[in-house]
Amino acid sequence: MASQPSSALADLSESLDPxxxxxxxxxxxxxSVNTLAYWRCTGKGIPFVKMGRIVRYKRDDVLAYIQDHTFTSSSAARTSKEETA
Incomplete structure (x- = not known):
């Protein structure tokens, strides 16, 4: 079953544009779109590309964000959150 997350990420990768x-x-x-905007203003969250008024997110950055926020237990997620605080 260990291949499921990577398989899901591979499927997701195919559905995302560059x-x-x-x-x-x-x-x-x-x-939410509003949370993404808040994160951009505060320097948190997923790295983004800004071209004039247009904001875009690189596929690899989105996938890395999802991978970095994938846990096997809530205690592991809590520990990760405490380390970044």
Whole structure:
């Protein structure tokens, strides 16, 4: 069963463009567009590309964010959150 997460990420990778809109990233991650905007303002969350007024997220950055926030237990997630605080 260890191949499921990587398989899911591979499937997700195929569905993402090289550069993705906040709406697409929101749909994929479940993080609201407003939260993504807040993270951009505060320097948190997923790295982004800004070209004029257009904001995009690189596929690899979105996948890395998902991978970095994948845990096997809630205590592991809690420990990770405490380490980054």
């Amino acid at each position: 550069l993705n809109s906040p709406a697409t990233v929101s749909r994929v991650t479940g993080v």
